[in-house]
Amino acid sequence: MKHRTLGIGTALLAATAAGTLAMAPAAHAVDPTTATLSFDCGSFGSGEATLTATQDGTAATISLSTSAITSPFTISANSVKSTLTLTKNGSGTTTFTGNANPEIPAGGAVSTGPLNGTVATGDSLEATSLTVVVFGITATCNATSPQNPGPFVF
Template identity: 80%
Template sequence: MKHRSLGTGTALLTAAALGSLALAPAATAVEPTAATMSFECSSFGSGTGSLTATQDGTAATINLSTTAIKSPFPLAANSIASTLTLTKNGSDTTTFTGKANPAIPAGGTVSTGPLTGTVAAGDSLEATSLTVVVFGISVTCHATSPQDPGPFVF
């Protein structure tokens, strides 16, 4: 009698575990998760940029920090409106936007993100420009190098 109870209990636990796995959402990932590139921002300067990407289903975020723009004065957190434009699959474009940034001291480099956007499985995205707006002043930076090690593939 004890063997039957143990066998039934084990079968129920196994069925519950398999059922949980079947109901769990499929894991998604972006590769690479980090990339670097160079930006030119007209009279504001030029420098390198570091990008990190994450994905959750069709929602994706990119954080960006660049030495190409230095703030002449302190900036409060969440005071920069940013738009990152990326080539999508080599021909189309898409944008990631947001108004999120850490507090930036005078002379500090600009960091922005998470910038949010929508992706589909297999999308290949590579940054081409970044526009930041602070106190009504718009600065557009253009990529002067490809992303290294390559585009983000979702």
């Protein structure tokens, strides 16, 4: 008798789990998750940048590290204000903003993010410019190459 009850209980549990998985919302993912491009930041320098994107529903973040800007002195955590501008679906623009950064040592490459933005399913975003403000000093960087391997598609 116990084997029969165990068998029915296991079958019910498996059916419930399958039904729960079928009703769960589809996971959102960005592709690619990492891209590189080059920036020219005028008198602050030029170099390659690595962008890493994540998505959670309509909320998305992009973290960025670039050798185009190096710090002449140590910058404490969360003191870099950044705005990353991206082309949206080939015609409009959108921005990702934030003031999160790790501590950056003197001579170190600038890292910033996560920068926060909003996306819709199917949005294709490619970085075009970056503005970084540290201690009231603004560095504006313009993309000099397309993202590789391509735009972020959410």
